[in-house]
Amino acid sequence: AxxxxxxxxxxxxxxxxxxxxxxxYETRDTTYYLFWYKQPPSGELxxxxxxxxxxxxxxxxxxxxxxxxxxxxxxxxxxxxxxxxDSAVYFCALRSGYSTLTxxxxxxxxxxx
Amino acid sequence: DAxxxxxxxxxxxxxxxxxxxxxxQTKGHDRMxxxxxxxxxxxxxxxxxxxxxxxxxxEISDGxxxxxxxxxxxxxxxxxxxxxxxxxxxxxxxxxxGPGELFFGEGSRLTVL
Numbered sequence: 001a002x003x004x005x006x007x008x009x010x011x012x013x014x015x016x017x018x019x020x021x022x023x024x025y026e027t028r029d030t031t032y033y034l035f036w037y038k039q040p041p042s043g044e045l046x047x048x049x050x051x052x053x054x055x056x057x058x059x060x061x062x063x064x065x066x067x068x069x070x071x072x073x074x075x076x077x078x079x080x081x082x083x084x085x086d087s088a089v090y091f092c093a094l095r096s097g098y099s100t101l102t103x104x105x106x107x108x109x110x111x112x113x
Numbered sequence: 114d115a116x117x118x119x120x121x122x123x124x125x126x127x128x129x130x131x132x133x134x135x136x137x138q139t140k141g142h143d144r145m146x147x148x149x150x151x152x153x154x155x156x157x158x159x160x161x162x163x164x165x166x167x168x169x170x171x172e173i174s175d176g177x178x179x180x181x182x183x184x185x186x187x188x189x190x191x192x193x194x195x196x197x198x199x200x201x202x203x204x205x206x207x208x209x210x211g212p213g214e215l216f217f218g219e220g221s222r223l224t225v226l
Contacts, residue, residue: 009153033212045203045217052212091155095213100146100171105155 002027004094006104013082014112021077021107023092029053032096034068034075039089039106048090051075082111116140119204119218127226132191134221136204142216143209145187147171147179150201150220159202162187163209194225 003026013019025034036048049059051068059066063080079086092104117138126132136145147159158171160179168179176198180188191198201222205215 033214035214043201043220043222045215045220047214047216050212050214093215100158100161101213101215103156105153 002029002032002094002096002099002102004092004102004104006090006092006107008107009105010108010110012110012112015083016081017111018078018080019082019109019111021079021090021092021109023075023077023104025073025075025092025094027094027096029096032094035093035095035101036066036075036077037091037093037103039091040085041087045091048077079109082109084111084113087111117204117206117216117218119202119221121221122219123222125224125226126194128193128195130194130225132194132223134189134202134204134223136187136189136218138185138187138204138206138216138218140206140208140216141184142206143184144207145181146205146207146215147177147187147189148203148205149173150203156203159189191223191225194223196225199223199225 005024032053034051038046065078067076089106089108091106093101095101120135143164146161148156150156157173162168162181165181178190201220203220204218
């Protein structure tokens with residue numbers, strides 16, 4: 001069985017603040033993939049990043065960065081200098097073994113001007 | 114044009130009516146999925162299909178049925194809609210040769226009165 005926990009239901013920040021979205025996962029498989037998706041108010045689901053279990057290097061893409069730590073089973077997502085356009089629901093997801101993707105319940109991020 | 118197209122995008126119906134949500138894709142992927150999104154519950158898998166002859170139940174298949182008419186088409190049916198099936202429905206595809214990243218349609222918002 002696999003499970004994804006996003007403990008933060010909703011986060012509110014003011015523009016230019018840094019914010020970290022937490023994701024904790026559970027799986028017994030040694031090979032697995034982790035994903036982050038963004039769902040802006042318009043409703044579509046936008047793929048942000050994929051990480052496999054053998055690659056613990058952190059990733060940075062502009063203002064976005066991801067911290068993958070197998071020791072704590074976490075794959076956290078940080079937005080630096082947040083902007084209003086970052087307001088969205090963010091989903092973390094896990095696929096291990098031959099299973100389908102399992103999503104966390106999502107974290108709603110509200111960035112105020 | 115979108116790679117994964119869902120129709121209709123919005124539908125309001127009454128309890129007891131039969132509803133079909135259709136999904137077509139141009140990505141050439143064998144794997145297709147139907148997810149349901151409810152506020153605070155994340156995305157939950159209803160059905161998935163790994164090829165035209167393969168149909169599998171997901172986490173919440175009760176009250177739903179599917180049909181895989183071709184590699185590119187995967188339809189979701191509600192035989193007798195009920196109000197708690199009011200939700201946002203997403204179709205998705207994935208490449209079996211890849212890590213399982215999902216490519217989503219734009220979503221179909223269904224309201225059952």
